[in-house]
Amino acid sequence: MEYRYLGRSGLKISALSLGGWITYGGHVDEDEAFSCFKAAYDTGINFFDTAENYSAGKAEVILGKAIKKFGWKQNDLVISTKVYFGLNNSAHPERPLNNNGLSRKHVIEGVNQSLARLDLPYVDIVFAHRPDRDTPMEEIVRAFNYLIDSGKTFYWGTSEWSAVEIADAWRVADRLGLVGPLAEQPQYNLLVRGKVEDEFRWLYEKYGTGLTVFSPLKQGILTGKYNGQDAPPPGSRLAEAKDKFTVAYSKTFGNDVWRRELDQVAKLKPLADKLGVTLAQLALAWVLKNPNVSSVITGASRPAQLQENLRALEVAEKLTPDVLKEIDDALGNAFVNPPRRLG
């Protein structure tokens, strides 16, 4: 396993990590989930990512059980969770009110409930799962600092915030002598590059922002398994998923966006073949090559899938500057930033 610092911090995390948005506590049963966690830990993965709303809280419960079951110690692990969408905690899901968003009330109540589900005294990182534009930034920054000061987490981060919101969080933190967000968790893959390569480009040096990126395979599109089809076949995960995020995405099935994405995947196939690797491995390895990425969050329904993903670490070594250029040329979606200092 390769390890990297999470942004400008002293925290070391595995370059590949295990997440599980709708898997653990969801469509994967408990024993299979335990097998995946164990396989991950045994291959040196130390970073496990979850969230209060993954499988309505069940993802946290099962991760906590695994830690107990295998006798793992927190000093050997890096655990992150996320607070924002805590609908499931409310007795009135139709009227979530303060069971949602980034008010001081929900940030603190939500994380206390996450720790209860995980059965842990603290986690390593808590992410703000989305921006909350209705709560003042000062309230948000102070709430996460409260979590740090009270020992419930060591670091805090953001997920799917805009660059200017992250900069604003740092403005508030700097003015008040508080701790700013250490990491951001965006989507990043061969088809979705803008945030990481363009919008965030000034954050890395200015604020030391680290990235733990999700959807490296863009919900499976980058494995090539949907190529040649107008839409996900009945029974496939994309076709069956009922979560809001996938339902929104499903509106593209069969339309121009869908076709354009499959076309781009098709262009990558000859490059993967030439390297003797699968499309999925190429896609994961490509994300690993970005030096601003601290960890690539992968999912796995079976230990075998995880082993398959791990091979991306070796594949990354094959991605020379020439190969990376071939990929950019094939996709035509790279962001080119001008060089900075005097030659």
Next chain:
Amino acid sequence: MEYRYLGRSGLKISALSLGGWITYGGHVDEDEAFSCFKAAYDTGINFFDTAENYSAGKAEVILGKAIKKFGWKQNDLVISTKVYFGLNNSAHPERPLNNNGLSRKHVIEGVNQSLARLDLPYVDIVFAHRPDRDTPMEEIVRAFNYLIDSGKTFYWGTSEWSAVEIADAWRVADRLGLVGPLAEQPQYNLLVRGKVEDEFRWLYEKYGTGLTVFSPLKQGILTGKYNGQDAPPPGSRLAEAKDKFTVAYSKTFGNDVWRRELDQVAKLKPLADKLGVTLAQLALAWVLKNPNVSSVITGASRPAQLQENLRALEVAEKLTPDVLKEIDDALGNAFVNPPRRLG
């Protein structure tokens, strides 16, 4: 004339203002320039915008002469200039070095030279004409605050900075107890909407950023005078311009971008006709309707052109929510941001 506050400040500026990037000191002769300045002043325009590099410094010289000639007083005017591209100040234009950029040295030396050309003791606003990513933000913020503290300007702003750079300037200013940038000067018109409507959308409330926007007619395209042509006709300003900015733009003449823009202008024609106004008036009036815009900088080679532009103030009153929606529907380039607060 209508007046607006410049962002979150007490400074009142005319909603239409007079700029002159390549006109005054350039292709318009001195007497005609004086006539334009006088006509503007007489119709109530109080905000005049220039820059150290407009016509290689001559734009500032002629504006200063006009102020003297007509006996105007600074308390009745709002003058802005911009520092960044001070090639003209160097004895060695081929080696501009510190005559350029936003180092403390050039910000202070450049503005001193601008004031000498204007023959004024101070201006009201100095804009940083572009971001300088090679100079530390703290150096930049401190340099503009020096200008304020030494009485050379009352406010400072930015031009064509990214939202995250503006946020970062505020971070540094807030941390050090200094003054942040009050205004941004971007391009904004019916064809170029992204910065003002999307990227900057959080700045207005957070930092009180005011906008003084340029190119409301997108270099004449929005007057409709190029419609039906593959490229600007010989002799037109777009065809003859030799400045870097227009030369770069000229690469689009005749290509898909050019045609798409002319198509969009064509779609606006029936709407203008229905309102009984020219395309130019519609375009200017539309910019005026954006409440985040403090002033729309217009150019004029003749007083008559200015009078024509001024009618946009009345036209703006005809732009009801329904009409604005028709425009958005015709162009299909609006940015829709979700409503914020509860209720």
Next chain:
Amino acid sequence: MEYRYLGRSGLKISALSLGGWITYGGHVDEDEAFSCFKAAYDTGINFFDTAENYSAGKAEVILGKAIKKFGWKQNDLVISTKVYFGLNNSAHPERPLNNNGLSRKHVIEGVNQSLARLDLPYVDIVFAHRPDRDTPMEEIVRAFNYLIDSGKTFYWGTSEWSAVEIADAWRVADRLGLVGPLAEQPQYNLLVRGKVEDEFRWLYEKYGTGLTVFSPLKQGILTGKYNGQDAPPPGSRLAEAKDKFTVAYSKTFGNDVWRRELDQVAKLKPLADKLGVTLAQLALAWVLKNPNVSSVITGASRPAQLQENLRALEVAEKLTPDVLKEIDDALGNAFVNPPRRLG
């Protein structure tokens, strides 16, 4: 016993103190260790120094047991421990990752584990056992302040940091209104003088840095017991030691460095004889004479050794300015700094 303030603080510690890097929990058995602790306490030593990695955690365990066994109260003791090298806490010593260094995670987890081993709710001082140049200084300073704010320690310090790193920690602490490092723990003895007398010379007045120095006898060399030998004789502690630090030092055995050091010890012998004291007592007494030293950490495998060391307090009174000058002349390794203020 003589007591001194620890740097610029109100904390009073014994000028001689008891440490135990590889002794307690290591080659000295538990009963003998208890005897040493008791003898130290009974002669008025109140400062006991340990570390998370001394004898892989066992040094802390045995010190904690002694405190319980003899019914000592924390208000009569000053206990320090150190965090950095916590390999022993990891289930995977070959992959220590976050069980090491000065990340917020390890500083807090490591000290919590130290307190568990000591079975104490808090210690008086936690030292950062080495600089961690891969963790931002702000993260380090904040982590130690968390320990203070949460009542786990009263003060924090550094060990074997460079002067510029200590100054930088104070810069961060001062900027954020946090507590800087109170004390540094370097090596200091008649043969190793540079850090304390030269590099650190500006720290004492600027930051009030106190010193708790280790290796006053330079691992026994200054007792003279190795003189006349090419290398430590088989069975001696230097010959048998397996720790990394001594193994690195062992590379000098028999070479020029080794011979030069024994030569210097030989030059001290006549001076010790003239004063009627042993070389070890002279060496300890000499360290005590440095007014920037708050405490000299000594080791003892037997109570008798401790009593022998304690005589250094009386010997120190014999070290008049003339005698100190004789020592400097004999060794030729003094640092002479110019006098400062106007005469």
Next chain:
Amino acid sequence: MEYRYLGRSGLKISALSLGGWITYGGHVDEDEAFSCFKAAYDTGINFFDTAENYSAGKAEVILGKAIKKFGWKQNDLVISTKVYFGLNNSAHPERPLNNNGLSRKHVIEGVNQSLARLDLPYVDIVFAHRPDRDTPMEEIVRAFNYLIDSGKTFYWGTSEWSAVEIADAWRVADRLGLVGPLAEQPQYNLLVRGKVEDEFRWLYEKYGTGLTVFSPLKQGILTGKYNGQDAPPPGSRLAEAKDKFTVAYSKTFGNDVWRRELDQVAKLKPLADKLGVTLAQLALAWVLKNPNVSSVITGASRPAQLQENLRALEVAEKLTPDVLKEIDDALGNAFVNPPRRLG
């Protein structure tokens, strides 16, 4: 000419620059000095370094005269001077009192007198010519900030300060929201490497410290002209110099230090021959290769000497990593710092 940023600032200075400690205003007559200044300017050197005590103030007078004579403008120049040793300004040189050191009184009075001698309204950088350990750091930092705030200089720096003093200046500056020292001016050459490569190594990243280094040829030793001699021959500059610095250095003539230095120069000769360059060019080029060096201050008594020095810019391109390693191996005085971040 090659240009570099001065540390972490937006100021661009020539990689080779012209200084003149005992030359201009000293043993070189005015016309020859003017020829040197002109030759420097014409080859693109924009950075000229002087000090209040160089040739008792005459160096500043002659530099000011040259600027007037040739009609140079300050926006095309970067001028630095230094304050500390202003003995010459006192009517009572035997009782300098406040004509010396870094009290607020002398920093401000001294720089005002320097500006009068230069006949300039401001300089670009003022260096504190030595540390003044009798004046509180806060007084020093505030005095230099006064110079910046009152427009007498754009930046301030230090010369021959220790790393911990520079760090302490930053501590004071950060605590008070003031500007810290941008640059340090130390000696640096093939024979004197410790400060730049070892002591200062943490400053570059932490504080963005730039270096303008002096004595790249170590007062001529590195030209090889003294090799084969027990001491500088009568009539040579080293033999005739009467300034305190050279007189102190002269104590080494003929002794072990002298011989060791000449031995090291001799070892460089074959390397210079192999590259087909002079020893002086090799020595200058080697200093240029250090990326932490912003400018190498050279002296010249005649324009021809300057042209000779300028060839070092091309020679630097020949100093490949392999050649640099050969030099390190020959001299045996390189500082090797361990790599930092995780591999």
